[in-house]
Amino acid sequence: MNLVIVGAQWGDEGKGKMVDYLAENADIVVRFSGGANAGHTIMVHGDTFVLHLIPSGIISPDKIVVLGNGMVIEPSAMFEELTSLSVKGIDWEKRVIISDRAHLVLPDYKNEDMRIDEHRARPVGTTGRGIGVAYGKKASRDGIRIADLWDPVIWDSLSEANRNWLAPYKEKIASMKVNLADFMMANQDKNILLEGAQGALLDLDHGTYPYVSSGSSVSAGAATGAALGPRRIHSCLGVFKAYQTRVGNGPFPSEMLGDEHEALGAQLQKLGHEYGATTGRPRRIGYLDLVALRYSGWINSLDGFILSHLNLYDGFEAVSVCTAYELDGNRIDYFPSCTAELERIKPVLQAFPGWDGAVGAARCWEDMPEGARKFVEFIEDYTGVPVCGFSVGPLRGETFMRNEVWTAS
Ligand code: IMP
Numbered sequence: 001m002n003l004v005i006v007g008a009q010w011g012d013e014g015k016g017k018m019v020d021y022l023a024e025n026a027d028i029v030v031r032f033s034g035g036a037n038a039g040h041t042i043m044v045h046g047d048t049f050v051l052h053l054i055p056s057g058i059i060s061p062d063k064i065v066v067l068g069n070g071m072v073i074e075p076s077a078m079f080e081e082l083t084s085l086s087v088k089g090i091d092w093e094k095r096v097i098i099s100d101r102a103h104l105v106l107p108d109y110k111n112e113d114m115r116i117d118e119h120r121a122r123p124v125g126t127t128g129r130g131i132g133v134a135y136g137k138k139a140s141r142d143g144i145r146i147a148d149l150w151d152p153v154i155w156d157s158l159s160e161a162n163r164n165w166l167a168p169y170k171e172k173i174a175s176m177k178v179n180l181a182d183f184m185m186a187n188q189d190k191n192i193l194l195e196g197a198q199g200a201l202l203d204l205d206h207g208t209y210p211y212v213s214s215g216s217s218v219s220a221g222a223a224t225g226a227a228l229g230p231r232r233i234h235s236c237l238g239v240f241k242a243y244q245t246r247v248g249n250g251p252f253p254s255e256m257l258g259d260e261h262e263a264l265g266a267q268l269q270k271l272g273h274e275y276g277a278t279t280g281r282p283r284r285i286g287y288l289d290l291v292a293l294r295y296s297g298w299i300n301s302l303d304g305f306i307l308s309h310l311n312l313y314d315g316f317e318a319v320s321v322c323t324a325y326e327l328d329g330n331r332i333d334y335f336p337s338c339t340a341e342l343e344r345i346k347p348v349l350q351a352f353p354g355w356d357g358a359v360g361a362a363r364c365w366e367d368m369p370e371g372a373r374k375f376v377e378f379i380e381d382y383t384g385v386p387v388c389g390f391s392v393g394p395l396r397g398e399t400f401m402r403n404e405v406w407t408a409s
Pocket of ligand 1: 038125132211212247248
């Protein structure tokens with residue numbers, strides 16, 4: 001069975017932790033999009049792992065992990081990450097596979113990425129990892145793929161500096177690369193977890209363009225980015241936080257702005273350690289946006305949500321969510337395509353009473369405080385997507401499911 005897991009907001013929803021958790025029942029974990037712009041944090045065995053390129057399944061000792069063809073890979077960053085895993089006692093040899101159709105990020109892409117963004121009338125706030133440049137070259141057919149490293153004509157066309165930079169990695173990459181279509185065909189009877197990066201609202205097609213990343217972060221990207229046909233995707237899950245965050249620039253309709261809201265935002269930022277795992281930048285904070293979440297449920301064909309960080313609201317008197325937008329004096333309940341409209345929107349908030357008891361202490365649905373359960377049921381009714389799992393703290397054990405997710409829908 002092939003199960004997709006994506007971010008349902010602007011990234012940083014807690015996907016890495018959930019992939020680590022769900023990997024227990026997977027044989028193979030394939031990351032299908034993005035590059036070293038991602039930062040997936042996993043806290044396990046008393047240690048913290050921050051992964052940028054390597055799929056989060058690597059922490060489980062017996063899993064094969066794959067960097068899919070939908071990714072853009074900087075070899076030096078990948079080997080640095082693998083070395084830091086070795087230092088922490090993770091044996092990754094023979095467990096890390098790379099699609100030979102994945103594109104490379106070369107050293108000069110990073111400076112180019114920053115330079116382009118600095119000169120934009122509307123800077124995106126890139127992480128500066130060369131991601132936009134690599135995907136841009138891929139689309140304009142000027143990119144370099146893993147397989148191309150063994151094509152003498154393409155190799156000779158690279159600058160001497162790039163050849164010298166790549167040469168030390170070639171032998172090791174040769175032992176890791178596969179034709180991913182063949183690999184997936186050979187493993188079609190296995191349980192495969194398809195790990196997204198970023199989030200639906202940062203997707204190149206469906207996100208808040210141009211304030212997006214350059215990969216395909218939605219579940220459809222799992223088909224192209226992991227060499228599967230769409231009918232081979234059996235179930236899709238989306239992770240979302242009980243509030244909303246965004247790193248970098250771009251519209252954020254439910255952002256906590258203005259004195260009273262900002263104080264709450266600052267509190268959540270502190271409680272949730274809301275700083276970028278890749279750049280350390282503080283994340284912008286907003287109310288949970290149900291209009292955007294319903295949109296995300298649709299574009300990802302979600303069979304279920306996994307809700308994270310609800311425990312941060314333990315002890316709060318009230319919890320507000322955005323249930324509609326006000327645009328130029330009119331109430332709307334859809335997620336607009338036009339960036340200028342998204343920037344003019346005011347959120348319509350609905351407050352729910354807080355709850356007695358601690359979501360953070362719950363280990364099953366029945367343990368959850370009644371008020372929290374009502375809050376979750378409202379989200380399910382609004383979005384039409386069941387919440388099938390919860391992350392109620394940073395540790396692997398602070399996770400539970402309401403139903404079996406390794407079942408084709
Ligand atoms: P880029 O992909 O590094 O060019 O960044 C484009 C936009 O996506 C910027 O606003 C980044 O902050 C944001 N972004 C990229 N990757 C992530 C991520 O993994 N989590 C959250 N935001 C991200």
